[in-house]
Amino acid sequence: MTIAMPAGYRHQAFDELPSTNAVAARAMADGDPGRLWITAVRQTAGRGRRGRSWSTEAGNLAASLALVDPSPRDIAATLSLVAGVALHQAVVDLSGPAVADRLALKWPNDLLLDRYKIAGILVEGETLPSGAFGVVIGIGVNCRSHPEISAAFPASSLTDRGLPATPDRLFAALVGRMASEAQRWDKGAGFTTTRKAWLARATGLGETVTVRLPDHSVSGRFEALDDDGHLVLRCEDGRLKSFAAGDVAFGAG
Secondary structure, eight states, X not given: OOOOOOTTOEEEEEEEESOHHHHXXXXXXXXXXXXXXXXXXXXXXXXXXXXXXXXXXXXXXXXXEEEESOSOGGGGGXXXXXXHHHHHHHHHHHHOGGGGGGEEEETTTEEEETTEEEEEEEEEEEEOTTSOEEEEEEEEEOSSOOOOOOSSSOBOOTTTTTOOOOHHHHHHHHHHHXXXXXXXXXXXXXXXXXXXXXXXXXXXXTSEEXXXXXXXXXXXXXXXXXXXXXXXXXXXXXXXXXXXXOEEEESOO
16 A cells, blocks of 8 residues: 655655664664654564563554654653644544544553553654754554553454554554644644643543552542643642653552
């Protein structure tokens, strides 16, 4: 399937790679100007957050977008929210507007369908040999099959939830949506608009959630996202506490 790229974007497709993020990062280190999508039919050594492994079998989507100096460094992490909004919209484009009520974004980087994880996003940044700042946005979507994660974070696939989709068709929808959302985000200047769009698609907003950190957990009501895209909880003592990272579970404890 030939996929038309938005103006200024390019695409390199592979049958198999260890990691699409690693190939995208290497391309920038070697001088690629960015706005380059890397996809693989099969990914054997992909990465999730906190170094977790994430393999991608044929029939699922493994895609990474390389960007050079996309924004000031302190706002680049919010590209995860940009990608989340774009991916949500791409699935709706593919499956029809009725599915929007079943889809939700889970902070910081998951897309849920019927509260099952069907996709994850990983944003990585590094200083390039040129001195520029390179960012890779990795997106993995369970189109046909899914890994077993844990009982606390059940996974599924679009097909298993009654929304059959091929990686090519989903990617074709995603590239256009990502270009539009990145333009709206506007190097971080439009983050307020992105945040509003993300919160409109968020799961758990106004509910009690628990943020699991490496050495402890914190529960509270999910109040908002702050100006840095951090999760804001209102704790039992009434204080607001923000989190830059962590695994979120629904409910207390």
